[in-house]
Amino acid sequence: MAQFDTFSSQTDRPLFAKVLILFGLTLVFLAVGSAIGLAVFSNMTGVPMAQFATFQANPDHYPDAWYAMMLLQALSTPIPFILSALIFWKYVEKREINQWSLRQPTALVWGMVLVLVIGFMPFDSLFIEWNKSIQLPSALKGLEQWMQESEEAAKKITLYFTDFKSFPQFVVALVVVAGTAAISEELLFRGVLQNILLKKWNNPHLAIWVAAFWFSFIHFQFYGLIPRMFLGAMFGYLYYWSGSLSLPIWAHFVNNGFTILMSYLYKIGVLEVNIVETDSVPWTAALASALVSVLIFRKIYQDTALKIE
Secondary structure: OOOOOHHHHHHOOOOOHHHHHHHHHHHHHHHHEEEEEEEHHHHHHHHHHHHHHHHHOHHHHHHHHHOOOOHHHHHHHHHHHHHHHHHHHHHOOOOOOHHHHHOOOOOHHHHHHHHHHHHHHHHHHHHHHHHHHHOOOHHHHHHHHHHHHHHHHHHHHHHHHOOOHHHOOOOOOOHHHHHHHHHHHHHHHHHHHHHHHHHHHHOOOHHHHHHHHHHHOOOOOOHHHHHHEEEEHHHHHHHHHHHHOHHHHHHHHHHHHHHHHHHHHHHHOOOOOHHHHHOOHHHHHHHHHHHHHOOOOOOOHHOOOOOOO
């Protein structure tokens, strides 16, 4: 089992202080990145910054804003996440970047993770359906309505991002939505948050699941909170077992990239079903997915724990 001996704490700050600093850094960079992104978006599209909410409500009315929206996406989330993770790691934890360990697992492990992530999707769809069916008490109807509206807005943006008009758009989406998102979120939530939790609590399962919860929560898509948390836990265990941050980055890229690829194949007529708009799968497929996922997950554990040099 990877123990991360090189990650021993070099500061005396309590965990609460570290988390507060990390949270503060992230908020600051998100605010700055979003402000810069909105300014660039407005300049590229001619849409006033004050009218961005109108754009979000009906993004399909602005087909020429696709590239500007992708640039805004990159500036407002992945880049701030990367900057906050790097600065925290370097100046708060006082550790070197190479201590995250980006050493390469074997080709077999890369392949198994690919199959695991794709194979897990049908089973995960059960949690998606269950999560969406949750109803809050009547006293929280206002909150529930806001959550539903936020979910609908997020779905519109997702459909807008995956409404590819050309192959270059597919490539850009793969880089921004799959590539930069995978790198930035894994650096922040696994590379930083999971590590500082693990060193404080010395309980890998607690550290992995708490980091996975915050990874899911920060997306502010509450009807996907549970399934995304399971994904985050999967990424966390891959990191803990292997000691290599490159493995959860790869898994995260596969998860996002597969959806983008399937959307593109649907757009050009290769597929008849758009998986972005399809949530439910047959129970038999979901159960088969669960069995395959457990078997592959176990095999990955056997092949990574203490075996990646």
